[in-house]
Amino acid sequence: MVLRWFREATDLKILAADAGGSIATAYRYLHEAIDVIAVHAPTLDDLLARAAVENWTIVCLNGTLIATDRCAAKSEPGGDL
Template sequence: MLVYPSSINLSCRTLRFLAEQRTARPQKIGTRWRRLPAARQALLALVHLRCGDTYAQLAAGSGIEIATVFRYIREAVDVLATLAPLLVAAMETIREKAFVILGGTLLPIDRIAADTPYYS
């Protein structure tokens, strides 16, 4: 597999934040040493989440095994999940705000008029 450098449209602050969170977590749960530093682990997780690169692509680019990539991404997602608000807290915040933006996928549509009936 050929490996090439690429870019990702995320800030360095995002990478540093996740790397700091990843550094603190092994000390809390007592995991063993890692082949890659926390910043590289965070970068693998962010690339996977943002660009959708497969585990095999990430493993080839980093010189590590696919199972190691899987473990790094899973641990990073676990760290992010612990930082996310619970559903009850999120619903209370939504109730207080005038509007909210929910994360998700926007689908392109060709309908531009709301008064035109939809026929399938």
């Protein structure tokens, strides 16, 4: 149920009906599963440290895009464009 919710964005009413349960139970199962997944996720500090060590060029946090005026290109004096 949780995988379908994450991967297919299936409506929780449909998931509950398919599983033969109530919507309240589907919500409870969904949030319990998200809590289990979250326990295994790295902390932001750990993730950023790994990104620095491995020289990642992009880090995507939960799909949120954050506007920035920074880029990797250098200006003639050597600063970031």
